[in-house]
Amino acid sequence: MPKKYHIHPKVTPLEMEYLYKFKITRGENCINCGRCTKVCIYEAHKRRKGDRRKMADPNTVVCRNCFRCIQECPRGALEKSLHQDFVNISGSHWKADMFLTLFKQAEDGKVPVTGAGYRGPFTGEGFDSMWTDMSEIVRPTRDGIHGREYISTGVELGRKHNHLAFDAEGRLLTQPHPTVDIPIPILFDIPPVQLSPNVMLALIKAASEISTCVILPAADIKPEMETYRANIIPFITEGEIDKYVDILKNARLVAIDYYDALPDKLAAIKERIKNISNAVTIIRVPAISGIEGMVSKLVNSGAEVIHIVADYRGQEINKDKEANFKPRLIKDIIRSVHLNLVEERIRDEITLIFSGGIAMAEHVPKSMLCGGDLTAIDIPLFIALGARLYEEPEKLLLLPDGLEKLSVDIITQRMVNLMCAWHSQILEMMGAMGIREARRLRGETGRAIFFEEIDQETFGKLFKQ
Amino acid sequence: MGENMKPSTVKIKQMPSRFKHQVPKYKITRSNDCINCGTCAKTCPYGVHERPEGHNKVNPPIDYKCIGFECQSKEFCCITQCPRKALSLSLNPMYETLGDPRWTADMITGTWIMAETGYPPERTDLEYNVGNSGGGFDKLRFKFPANPPKVDKSEISTAIELNRRNDGRAPVVISTPVYGGGMSFGSVSLPTMVSKAHNAAIWNTFTCTGEGGYPDILKPYDDHVITQVATGLFGVREETIQRVKIIEFKYAQGAKPGLGGHLLGEKNTEHVAKMREAVKGTSLFSPFPFHSVYSIEDHKKHIDWIKQMNPIALVSVKVSTPNDVDMVAVGSYYAGAHIIHIDGGYGGTGAAPDIAKKNIAMPIEYAITKVHNFLKAEGARDVVTLIASGGIRTAHDLAKAICLGADGVVIGTAELVSLECVRCGNCESGRGCSRGIASTDSELADLFNEKWATQRLTNMYNAWNYQLVEILQKFGMKSVKELVGRTDLLEHIDYSK
Numbered sequence: 001m002p003k004k005y006h007i008h009p010k011v012t013p014l015e016m017e018y019l020y021k022f023k024i025t026r027g028e029n030c031i032n033c034g035r036c037t038k039v040c041i042y043e044a045h046k047r048r049k050g051d052r053r054k055m056a057d058p059n060t061v062v063c064r065n066c067f068r069c070i071q072e073c074p075r076g077a078l079e080k081s082l083h084q085d086f087v088n089i090s091g092s093h094w095k096a097d098m099f100l101t102l103f104k105q106a107e108d109g110k111v112p113v114t115g116a117g118y119r120g121p122f123t124g125e126g127f128d129s130m131w132t133d134m135s136e137i138v139r140p141t142r143d144g145i146h147g148r149e150y151i152s153t154g155v156e157l158g159r160k161h162n163h164l165a166f167d168a169e170g171r172l173l174t175q176p177h178p179t180v181d182i183p184i185p186i187l188f189d190i191p192p193v194q195l196s197p198n199v200m201l202a203l204i205k206a207a208s209e210i211s212t213c214v215i216l217p218a219a220d221i222k223p224e225m226e227t228y229r230a231n232i233i234p235f236i237t238e239g240e241i242d243k244y245v246d247i248l249k250n251a252r253l254v255a256i257d258y259y260d261a262l263p264d265k266l267a268a269i270k271e272r273i274k275n276i277s278n279a280v281t282i283i284r285v286p287a288i289s290g291i292e293g294m295v296s297k298l299v300n301s302g303a304e305v306i307h308i309v310a311d312y313r314g315q316e317i318n319k320d321k322e323a324n325f326k327p328r329l330i331k332d333i334i335r336s337v338h339l340n341l342v343e344e345r346i347r348d349e350i351t352l353i354f355s356g357g358i359a360m361a362e363h364v365p366k367s368m369l370c371g372g373d374l375t376a377i378d379i380p381l382f383i384a385l386g387a388r389l390y391e392e393p394e395k396l397l398l399l400p401d402g403l404e405k406l407s408v409d410i411i412t413q414r415m416v417n418l419m420c421a422w423h424s425q426i427l428e429m430m431g432a433m434g435i436r437e438a439r440r441l442r443g444e445t446g447r448a449i450f451f452e453e454i455d456q457e458t459f460g461k462l463f464k465q
Numbered sequence: 466m467g468e469n470m471k472p473s474t475v476k477i478k479q480m481p482s483r484f485k486h487q488v489p490k491y492k493i494t495r496s497n498d499c500i501n502c503g504t505c506a507k508t509c510p511y512g513v514h515e516r517p518e519g520h521n522k523v524n525p526p527i528d529y530k531c532i533g534f535e536c537q538s539k540e541f542c543c544i545t546q547c548p549r550k551a552l553s554l555s556l557n558p559m560y561e562t563l564g565d566p567r568w569t570a571d572m573i574t575g576t577w578i579m580a581e582t583g584y585p586p587e588r589t590d591l592e593y594n595v596g597n598s599g600g601g602f603d604k605l606r607f608k609f610p611a612n613p614p615k616v617d618k619s620e621i622s623t624a625i626e627l628n629r630r631n632d633g634r635a636p637v638v639i640s641t642p643v644y645g646g647g648m649s650f651g652s653v654s655l656p657t658m659v660s661k662a663h664n665a666a667i668w669n670t671f672t673c674t675g676e677g678g679y680p681d682i683l684k685p686y687d688d689h690v691i692t693q694v695a696t697g698l699f700g701v702r703e704e705t706i707q708r709v710k711i712i713e714f715k716y717a718q719g720a721k722p723g724l725g726g727h728l729l730g731e732k733n734t735e736h737v738a739k740m741r742e743a744v745k746g747t748s749l750f751s752p753f754p755f756h757s758v759y760s761i762e763d764h765k766k767h768i769d770w771i772k773q774m775n776p777i778a779l780v781s782v783k784v785s786t787p788n789d790v791d792m793v794a795v796g797s798y799y800a801g802a803h804i805i806h807i808d809g810g811y812g813g814t815g816a817a818p819d820i821a822k823k824n825i826a827m828p829i830e831y832a833i834t835k836v837h838n839f840l841k842a843e844g845a846r847d848v849v850t851l852i853a854s855g856g857i858r859t860a861h862d863l864a865k866a867i868c869l870g871a872d873g874v875v876i877g878t879a880e881l882v883s884l885e886c887v888r889c890g891n892c893e894s895g896r897g898c899s900r901g902i903a904s905t906d907s908e909l910a911d912l913f914n915e916k917w918a919t920q921r922l923t924n925m926y927n928a929w930n931y932q933l934v935e936i937l938q939k940f941g942m943k944s945v946k947e948l949v950g951r952t953d954l955l956e957h958i959d960y961s962k
Contacts, residue, residue: 022562029525041899041909065562065889066899071484076527081558101819111820115892115903117720117813117856117878118822119565122600131810134723134787134826136716136754362824425820431753432723432825449788449827451600458834459604462952463960 004149005183007210007420009109012413016400018103018386019096021086022065024058027077036069036078045069091391093126093313098359099383102418106384109417111424126314126329126357127366129451134432151430153423153438154183155374157253157351158280159304177304180252180280184423185364185374185438188214189355190235192312192378193397196404202411203381207231209412210419215255215282215307215376218244226250235284238262241272251279255307258285258294266301282307287333287356288319292340299341299350307353308337312379312395314357330357331370338371338443347371347443361425368441369448384418385411470622472640472669477583477927480920483885483913489528489557490574490590493543498551499523505543505552514543528557533590566597567811568858568878568888576859579928580883580921585860594861594932601811601830602862604958613941621934622944625873627711627850628779628803635710635777640669641930642873642945643863645880646854647693647715647783649677651728651737651749652815652892653881653903654910660918661880662686667919668926673713673875676726676751678740679705691781694771696725697751699741706774711804713781714767716754719812719855722785722826726751727816732897734905765800772801779803781852786810786832791839794851798840804850805840806875807832812855813878815903816893829855830869837870837950860932870950883925884918 024044032055036045042062048054058069060083070078090096101112123129158179165173188207195203200220207214208231218234225232234247235255241248248254254273256262262269262283273281283303285294287310298306311317314330328336334354341347354367355376364375379389379397386400403411430438433447441447493513501522505514513531515524534554536542544552564570575593578586586593596603627637645661652675659682665672666689673691674683678700683690687708694701695715706712717723728737728749738745758764768780781804782797784790794805809829814822833853840846853866854875863874882888884902891897897904901912937945940954948954 027525039899041896064891064899065887066891067488067563067887067889068484068899070488070559071482071486074485076486076525079559080562082561111818113816113818113893114822114890115815115817115898116886116888116890117567118811119567119888119890120598120823121566122598122603122811122828131827132824134717134785136722136784136787136789136793360820362820366824425818428724428818428821429825432821434723446788454827454831455600458831459957460960462834463955463957465961 005153005211005423007109007184007416007423009417009420010413011108012410012417013107014386014406014410014414016386016402017061019086019089019099019388020061020063020083021096021100022060022063022080023083024060024063024069024078024080026055026058027075027079029075030055030073030077031075033074035072035074039068039072040066041068042066089388089390091313091389093357094359094379094389094391099388102360102380102383103386105421106414106418109420111421111428123451123455126331127363130331130366130369131449131451132365132369132429132433133447133449135434151427151436152183153185153426153430154181155185155351155438156181157282157305157353157374159302159351160349162346162349178278178280182212182374184210184212184419185368185426186419186422187212187233187353187355187374187376188381189309189376189378190215190217191382193382193399198406198408199385199399199403199411201225202408202415204228204232205408205412206381206415206419209416210423212419213253218247221247233282238265238269241269241276245276248273248276248279251277253282253305254279255282255284258283263294263297263301263303266298266303270302270304280304282353284309286317286319287311287330288317291316291333292337295337295350295352296340296344296346299344299346303350305351305353307355307376308333310354310356312357312389313391314359330354330367334367334370334372342443361422362429364422365426365429365438365441366448368438369444371443373439373442380418381415384414470619471927471930472667474667474669475923475927477924478920479582480917480924481581482577483917486527487529487577488559488563488570488574488887489531490560490570491531491533492528492555492557492559493526493531494553494555495523495526496551496553498549499547500549500551502548504546504548508541508546509543510541526552532588535590563887565888566599567856568882569597572596572858573882573887576879576882576925577885580885580925583924583927585928585932594859596858601828601856602858602865605830605865605955606958607861607864607868607936607939608954608956609939610941613939616938616941616943618934618938620943621937623930623933623937624944625850625946629848629850630803631848634779634803637710637779638669639671639873641926641933642867643926643929644670644691644852644873644875645672646813646875646877647673647675647691647713648815648877648903649675649693649699649728650680650740651677651732651734651905654898654901654905655680655682656910656913656915656918657881657884657902659683660884660915660922662690663915663919664922664926665689667923670926671711674700674705676700676715677728677737678742679708680740684708693783694767695751696753696755697749699743699749699751703774706771706778709775709778711779711781712771712775713783713804713806714764714771715783716758717783717785717808718814718817719785719808719810719826719829720814721817721821722787722810723753724818724821724825725753729816729893731895732893732905737905761796761800764797768801781806783808786826786829786855788827790827790832791835794836794849795839795843795845798843798845798849802849804852805836806852806854807836808875809853809855813881829853829857829866833866833869833871834952841950860929860936863929864933864936864948865955867945867948868951868955870952872946872949879925880922883921884913
């Protein structure tokens, strides 16, 4: 039995105002009777500190939308609406509710639990158009929440042999390729904004705490980060290999930027890196049209790990700036890249990382079911710290004021908490699926239910004219 | 209103809201031009405007009483009658904070009206039959024929048999094809639980204990209570198996399939703990799955065990909706179940991880079709009763579920909404439900009495039954049993073009 993997959460509130969903206003016809203070069990309504005869302004942060005060106010003097801030922040991919739930998970590290059934749309775009399966009675592998201790979320990064080779005497000829194990199928991707030193250090420490790695441009790697070298993946261009020999020397993984001629030179590049260290190479490729062919060429050229990067909303990147570009979504890109490699019978030889638009815990196992080996995330780690992201009129990621003064420990813990909550949620989904090894999620579409397929199978068959 | 053949115990009575105000859909704004002449108070028949005796000023408008834009064509409309044109009408921003795409504000409001009056709303400005989820039931519509056979409402039966095995066990018939879902004592308050059972008796149908034991106070309703046997076996005893007509095995719950149940320590009060034979204040888990069931053969052993203990009762098997739900259903039939109860992924819960509610297992709409067809192919459809739950919100959902292949449905959320649940989703935390429905907190569980709650439920069941009868009449059918599997009577707003 492998060592059990635990992430340790600790309640870590931030002393700041973040988004809130509701706004309650007290009308002028309030008679200060205090009925609202009695009926609200969340203490949104209190009397004024200085003047007990009057009611204080409602404390909307604690409002849980129960409507008691609204319905019981004898004068109907209270009004509630959606907070404008909450309405404004909602984008096509990054929905307002995500900010609230990620922020909360970073505070307590817990799986978000609520009462009442699901409240969202029936289906949606991308990952929202799939459900995961569960196993009902049979399949003795499953043990629900009580078996979660024995579910492994670990994944392996590196190249694999398609088959083993033996000599005439039956001796094994094949040498295994070097691999790197991480206990959670999530890497931290290159930060999407400039970070202050404390946040940068916390990001690295959080990666180390949960035994994963953070991808950082080599230029940002400072000598004081030496302690965490096992958790840092330097990102370089091919031309920078010699410049960063010192950094590469100690790395377990190294990420190299893709360009068109790279597949042809890959063998030589790997050789140059091999001369410096044992690091496994990750090729970082943008998710552009034609990605399937690029990936299979890379696999055939001996790539070990390929990291496919969509944009921040999980959309295909419009490389050629086409006018009527209809981007595919990361879910479909993963399926297509994966299936293409399966068709070519080379899928098992390579590790595929996908990133871009991974916003919620459910996106991690879902992208694996679609065919990825693991994911990389960026923006959620900063929402954990109170960042806001606006999609319109253009992408704008805002870190909260004063973040540079916050202690490294607090920032680290919030990122760790978020990952703890995600890890637990991944366990919930795997437990329900009856899958004990994250590695077995990859491409396991038999445990997924795709909207377009099942809707066609049932309603399409019944109702199409 | 024409009535059909419903139980004589059903008595409809107005049962207004417990609260002074409802959640308003509209907002009336009175500008400074108002001269307090009081015309609006005289003209509005709905009581939006009031000028109490001896007051100089008109009171602020009572928004929730306003019927909205359709009023503007009426001669008594305050906006057109106001001599100073000081009044204006708009949608109330508050309405946006009520409901969600699955349970829209209109649907919640409509259900409240049904629970209050016993009939569907007369207002025409509420879309209370379908939600805004953009899929499943919300994309299906009925295809009513232009000239259906004439049927009088008094000839229409909504009764269904639950025992179709002809095995000498109780010939249970329910008068309306709806019964109440399992909500354990502990997850809901005692008045909620008792009123559900009382209403089940009034409507000659059933309610289910959930997994929290069988409180003695339910004994008068033994013939209308289903004893649930779930994986934690809380409160399951020989006597609670023997006193009822239906025993339900709960394998999984649609909202959290494969995860089991979890009563937080805070809700495990002294009362609850006693009922569950557990220690007060500890979190109580119902594991997933039954640790004694790893095959259909094991499952059969369970069913046989129940059948031995109670020689007349029917056995229901409640499962959620994975890809192989059809296989599970057929297996349960061969194991001896009378009722296959499938609970869809979008169903209700007192507490479940959000990630499970949204993502795990398929919505009920697909599962009904799958199971119905598979049972038919297996030649078993006519000898089992197929019950669907998990996302049945309205009478239209009920009729659509039957058209897709169910015999009847189980509801949960709709019952709670009748008791004025706003679906705020805080049933699970701290003191629990601030509206007293899903709370065992001594102060909160006292917010309404059983009499009020029972009447509200009876009214809502009546409104649903009324709508179902209307639908059957429009199809020219005399029994709800004719509706089962009639997908040809439905159309899909995307596919059927």
